[in-house]
Amino acid sequence: MADLHRFANPTRFLKLAGIIQPWALAVFLLSITVGLYMAFFTAPADYQQGESARIMYVHVPAAWMAMFCYTVMAVASAVSLIWKHPLADVSARATAPIGAAFTFLSLATGSLWGKPMWGTWWVWDARLTSVLVLLFLYIGYMALQGAFDDRVRAAKASAILALVGFVNVPIIKFSVDWWNTLHQPASVIKMGGSSIHPSMLWPLLIMAIAFKAYYVWVLMVRMRQELVANKVRILRLKQVHGG
Amino acid sequence: MKRKHKRLTFVIIAMALLGIAVGLVLMAFEENIVFFNSPTDIATTQPGPDKRLRLGGLVEEGSVVREAGSTVTRFRVTDLENVVDVVFDGILPDLFREGQGVIAEGKYINGAFQASEVLAKHDEQYMPPEVADALKKSGQWKGDETMKTQPQENK
Numbered sequence: 571m572a573d574l575h576r577f578a579n580p581t582r583f584l585k586l587a588g589i590i591q592p593w594a595l596a597v598f599l600l601s602i603t604v605g606l607y608m609a610f611f612t613a614p615a616d617y618q619q620g621e622s623a624r625i626m627y628v629h630v631p632a633a634w635m636a637m638f639c640y641t642v643m644a645v646a647s648a649v650s651l652i653w654k655h656p657l658a659d660v661s662a663r664a665t666a667p668i669g670a671a672f673t674f675l676s677l678a679t680g681s682l683w684g685k686p687m688w689g690t691w692w693v694w695d696a697r698l699t700s701v702l703v704l705l706f707l708y709i710g711y712m713a714l715q716g717a718f719d720d721r722v723r724a725a726k727a728s729a730i731l732a733l734v735g736f737v738n739v740p741i742i743k744f745s746v747d748w749w750n751t752l753h754q755p756a757s758v759i760k761m762g763g764s765s766i767h768p769s770m771l772w773p774l775l776i777m778a779i780a781f782k783a784y785y786v787w788v789l790m791v792r793m794r795q796e797l798v799a800n801k802v803r804i805l806r807l808k809q810v811h812g813g
Numbered sequence: 814m815k816r817k818h819k820r821l822t823f824v825i826i827a828m829a830l831l832g833i834a835v836g837l838v839l840m841a842f843e844e845n846i847v848f849f850n851s852p853t854d855i856a857t858t859q860p861g862p863d864k865r866l867r868l869g870g871l872v873e874e875g876s877v878v879r880e881a882g883s884t885v886t887r888f889r890v891t892d893l894e895n896v897v898d899v900v901f902d903g904i905l906p907d908l909f910r911e912g913q914g915v916i917a918e919g920k921y922i923n924g925a926f927q928a929s930e931v932l933a934k935h936d937e938q939y940m941p942p943e944v945a946d947a948l949k950k951s952g953q954w955k956g957d958e959t960m961k962t963q964p965q966e967n968k
Contacts, residue, residue: 614941614942614943615941615942616939616940616941616942617940617941617942617944617945617946618908618913618935618945619908619935623939626939648824651820651824652817652820652821652824653817654817686906686907687906687907687908687933687935688906688908688932688933688934688935689905689906689907689909689930689931689932689933690930690932693848693932695848696846696848733824733827733828734831736828737831737832737835741835741839748839749843749846749847749848750847750848750849750850750851750869751848752848752849752916752932752934754934754935754936754937755937756937757937757938757939765937765938765939766937766938766939766940767939767940767941767944769941770939770940770941
């Protein structure tokens with residue numbers, strides 16, 4: 571824990587974040603360019619879905635990020651609740667809108683794909699419903715963070731919500747295995763190897779890297795912004811009281 | 814015990830209890846969460862004509878008959894154990910074809926399933942057309958088997 575405490579110091583974190591941020595942006599720009607090029611031009615059309623299968627290159631990484639961001643948010647919330655690290659709450663709060671955006675993106679692209687392939691925009695099966703619940707959890711978390719004037723109370727209440735909502739993440743992941751759903755089971759991460767052809771798997775993985783780098787980039791931007799805003803507020807308060 | 818250890822223990826116990834509670838609720842509601850029933854479910858439960866339900870399985874090879882001059886399609890849905898006759902009046906989705914997974918919503922009346930909506934179920938196989946052709950030629954094709962075990966998995 572001693573090593574982690576070093577980075578829990580906001581000043582030291584600001585320095586580190588300043589170094590990470592441009593690198594994350596560079597990785598994002600490079601991988602999104604390569605990933606999108608491969609998705610549109612080098613990847614073949616699917617044997618059954620045809621060109622519509624290309625929606626997967628945005629849909630699947632966005633859905634992964636939706637679950638990944640929530641997991642980060644839940645872990646950061648637990649750290650904030652138990653060890654009261656100020657950075658943990660800042661990172662959880664910074665993650666929420668990014669995760670919500672990815673969740674919305676996966677729902678929207680899935681719906682666009684569903685209409686021509688399944689024959690419907692939306693069904694209430696276990697996978698689709700649990701992802702919609704995830705979007706509501708993100709929105710509820712952001713609303714709760716904004717509902718308190720007192721930062722400490724907001725952090726506590728929203729951390730509890732994030733942790734309670736975390737039960738939904740394994741439900742999303744395994745919904746396609748536990749129940750009959752219209753949504754197909756996992757293709758990439760599954761027992762007995764992936765059931766997706768390498769020519770389609772590579773662009774998918776590069777897009778996943780791009781989305782992850784995007785997350786790190788925006789997280790750094792948002793956390794630095796918040797920490798600097800805190801500093802400004804403290805300086806102002808000092809001015810007022812010392813004035 | 815220090816205060817943060819107390820909080821850690823509390824969070825772990827609370828999360829474990831919450832997980833168990835949600836797990837029990839989901840198990841209790843399994844019947845409602847399941848999106849479709851297999852032909853075997855229909856054969857064993859024999860649902861009444863007023864009950865709306867969804868039937869899921871493979872479209873049996875060679876069973877699709879389109880009635881001339883109308884949009885009525887008749888086909889059989891199988892889980893390779895039991896077979897249900899389906900009648901559907903409407904436009905079928907792109908992925909609807911023989912040997913492919915399908916979900917029909919409607920009522921089971923007089924031994925036939927009257928579908929009001931038909932959805933195509935896609936499997937988790939993704940491959941270029943050339944690879945699919947090559948697999949079919951070499952006899953390693955198993956794309957149509959994915960629905961086989963799934964509908965009975967939870968029984």
